[in-house]
Amino acid sequence: AQSVTQLDSQVPVFEEAPVELRCNYSSSVSVYLFWYVQYPNQGLQLLLKYLSGSTLVKGINGFEAEFNKSQTSFHLRKPSVHISDTAEYFCAVSDASTGGFKTIFGAGTRLFVKA
Amino acid sequence: DAGVIQSPRHEVTEMGQEVTLRCKPISGHNSLFWYRQTMMRGLELLIYFNNNVPIDDSGMPEDRFSAKMPNASFSTLKIQPSEPRDSAVYFCASSPTSGGDYEQYFGPGTRLTVT
Numbered sequence A: 001a002q003s004v005t006q007l008d009s010q011v012p013v014f015e016e017a018p019v020e021l022r023c024n025y026s027s028s029v030s031v032y033l034f035w036y037v038q039y040p041n042q043g044l045q046l047l048l049k050y051l052s053g054s055t056l057v058k059g060i061n062g063f064e065a066e067f068n069k070s071q072t073s074f075h076l077r078k079p080s081v082h083i084s085d086t087a088e089y090f091c092a093v094s095d096a097s098t099g100g101f102k103t104i105f106g107a108g109t110r111l112f113v114k115a
Numbered sequence B: 001d002a003g004v005i006q007s008p009r010h011e012v013t014e015m016g017q018e019v020t021l022r023c024k025p026i027s028g029h030n031s032l033f034w035y036r037q038t039m040m041r042g043l044e045l046l047i048y049f050n051n052n053v054p055i056d057d058s059g060m061p062e063d064r065f066s067a068k069m070p071n072a073s074f075s076t077l078k079i080q081p082s083e084p085r086d087s088a089v090y091f092c093a094s095s096p097t098s099g100g101d102y103e104q105y106f107g108p109g110t111r112l113t114v115t
Helices: none
Strands: A003-006 A012-013 A019-021 A023-026 A031-038 A046-051 A056-058 A063-069 A073-078 A087-095 A103-105 A109-114 B005-007 B012-013 B019-023 B031-038 B042-050 B052-054 B065-071 B072-077 B087-093 B110-114
Touching: A003 A087, A003 A103, A012 A019, A019 A109, A023 A031, A023 A087, A031 A063, A031 A073, A046 A056, A046 A063, A046 A073, A056 B087, A073 A087, A103 B042, B005 B087, B012 B019, B019 B110, B031 B072, B042 B065, B042 B072, B052 B065, B072 B087
Parallel strands: A012 A109, B012 B110
Antiparallel strands: A003 A023, A019 A073, A023 A073, A031 A046, A031 A087, A056 A063, A063 A073, A087 A103, A087 A109, B005 B019, B019 B072, B031 B042, B031 B087, B042 B052, B065 B072, B087 B110
């Protein structure tokens, strides 16, 4: 069975500082990996995804993530955060062998950007 | 495109009443997902459909919950009878799951309060 662990429930950071949100997954098969962001009172929207190919994936709003198969990790990074990045971030994994239908989401990491 | 449309956006009902949540997926998407989000349990997949057929309903909490997708442009999630512990935000998401795009597009959610 697949599972996703987001190692930090909350991450406070000052504006313009770098940030890393950690994500580890457990799966015995090849996977697709995703990061989604949820702003208050809204649904989730995709930040970036890894399906295959280059292990460094760039997404919207200056975010990027690196797929590390040996460490089963998919950490999200941004070199300089803005107040507007304050939101909840979800890492997700789906089983590539079944067509990627069923996606398992992590518990979420709440990012607080302080002025 | 209007995105995934959910109605109602807010629902307050009394314990024991029937509740029906509605979802219109993005046109052309062939997969549809229902999720429940609470502070305690995070984001849980309840059921998903592919080409209007339920594929996996293992996340449906109990027999009080049922979901239908009578056609490609409409789905419902019904709770009968409702209980206070069903209070949550319910999200519908759709996905093309073809052509290599496995992104899920979320609706704005329905906030359900059962008193």
